[in-house]
Amino acid sequence: MSKVLIIGAGGVGGVVTHKCAQASDVFTHITLASRTLEKCKKIQQSVKELRGVDIDVATLDADDVEATTQYLKDLKPVLVINVALPYQDLPLMDACLAAGIDYMDTANYEPRDEAKFEYKWQWAYQDRYKDANLMALMGSGFDPGVTNVFCAYAQKHHFDEIHYVDIVDCNAGDHGKAFATNFNPEINLREVTQRGKYWEDGKWVETDPLEISQTFDFPEVGDRKAYLLYHEELESLVLHLKGLKRIRFWMTFGEEYIKHMTVLANVGMTRIDEVDYKGTKVVPMEFLKCLLPDPGSLAEGYKGKTSIGCIIEGMKDGKKKKIFIYNVCDHEECYREVRSQAVSYTTGVPAMIGAMMMLQKKWDQKGVVHMEQMDPDPFLEQLAKYGLPWHVKELPVD
Numbered sequence: 001m002s003k004v005l006i007i008g009a010g011g012v013g014g015v016v017t018h019k020c021a022q023a024s025d026v027f028t029h030i031t032l033a034s035r036t037l038e039k040c041k042k043i044q045q046s047v048k049e050l051r052g053v054d055i056d057v058a059t060l061d062a063d064d065v066e067a068t069t070q071y072l073k074d075l076k077p078v079l080v081i082n083v084a085l086p087y088q089d090l091p092l093m094d095a096c097l098a099a100g101i102d103y104m105d106t107a108n109y110e111p112r113d114e115a116k117f118e119y120k121w122q123w124a125y126q127d128r129y130k131d132a133n134l135m136a137l138m139g140s141g142f143d144p145g146v147t148n149v150f151c152a153y154a155q156k157h158h159f160d161e162i163h164y165v166d167i168v169d170c171n172a173g174d175h176g177k178a179f180a181t182n183f184n185p186e187i188n189l190r191e192v193t194q195r196g197k198y199w200e201d202g203k204w205v206e207t208d209p210l211e212i213s214q215t216f217d218f219p220e221v222g223d224r225k226a227y228l229l230y231h232e233e234l235e236s237l238v239l240h241l242k243g244l245k246r247i248r249f250w251m252t253f254g255e256e257y258i259k260h261m262t263v264l265a266n267v268g269m270t271r272i273d274e275v276d277y278k279g280t281k282v283v284p285m286e287f288l289k290c291l292l293p294d295p296g297s298l299a300e301g302y303k304g305k306t307s308i309g310c311i312i313e314g315m316k317d318g319k320k321k322k323i324f325i326y327n328v329c330d331h332e333e334c335y336r337e338v339r340s341q342a343v344s345y346t347t348g349v350p351a352m353i354g355a356m357m358m359l360q361k362k363w364d365q366k367g368v369v370h371m372e373q374m375d376p377d378p379f380l381e382q383l384a385k386y387g388l389p390w391h392v393k394e395l396p397v398d
Helices: 011-022 037-051 065-075 086-099 126-131 146-157 185-193 233-240 255-266 284-291 331-338 342-359 376-385
Strands: 003-007 029-034 056-059 079-082 102-105 135-138 161-171 196-200 203-207 213-218 222-229 246-252 275-277 280-282 305-316 319-330 367-370 390-394
Touching: 003 011, 003 065, 011 029, 011 037, 011 331, 011 342, 029 037, 037 056, 065 086, 079 086, 079 342, 086 102, 102 342, 126 367, 135 342, 146 161, 146 233, 146 305, 146 319, 146 376, 161 213, 161 222, 161 233, 185 255, 185 284, 196 222, 196 233, 213 246, 233 246, 280 284, 305 342, 319 331, 319 342, 331 342, 342 376, 376 390
Parallel strands: 003 029, 003 079, 029 056, 079 102, 102 135, 135 367, 161 246
Antiparallel strands: 161 305, 196 203, 196 246, 213 222, 222 246, 275 280, 305 319, 319 390
């Protein structure tokens, strides 16, 4: 029995549950758990209506390591799929380690009291997971996740050395709201408002938030301005790509989004420290989250496409070569299939595929493991099969 526990009942959790139900020959028993049972029940009903598959649901506080460990020992899943908030990564890794369960997530750990994410906290688990004969798969979403696998595929099939990588992420969709984030507002705004960073010539280079922009021609979308951000997959890819000279991450934002975000930052609404309001301690970012639309509510009526991929340049057989590996995903098609918008869909599908690779032992390496360390071929084969077709385009070399 390939019994799995999915933790997190947001937009991504809904997609992961639907896609696991689609592959019921692999995922023979699915439990969905969250702090909020009603969210789980809503997804449970949707999966029954659209897939005809029964799943179990449960209430679980992922921050409570002792209770989660006991729940895992009682449930005995083969794998925990963590699609809760990045704050929960370490407590869930602790619980999985204590219960002897393999672990995977879609984004790296982030401390609540600092808008900073890096892998050092999770890398610290390497020896403990390896000694326990367990696997902890990091970042099995799209970026990080599929973008890591695209780089591994390029390294395996297209290049002898990879010199330059630009990971480019465009959401050209329209949800009709004045201002909303496509995933958890806290995480989204913390990511965008922190300093940018990229790797070049063996060292990290920092920039002011959204200081550097560049226009890219995104497949099926066209020219869009994208801004340089720091993203966690850069941190692992610099360790695993041969011959790398520079790697950067770019994301598009509309003018209205940047205008709203700038104003919110200027008036202090993106602060993550406590302020005193009439004798009550309030974190402005957490309060703002309560005012913004739930990302899961954006799906119905969302139009347009996401276009995400890797522009990779290097050497093959002594000659320069440049390719673009990418996926285009349609918001409306995602809603028709799993009642989701494309941002959740493009994260949830790879989470299911990564879990499938682990359950089928096509990916089986003990310790803390990144996607690009695994064989990309079986993953990409299933990715196309389950809704995210990918393409390789040759580009002219400058």
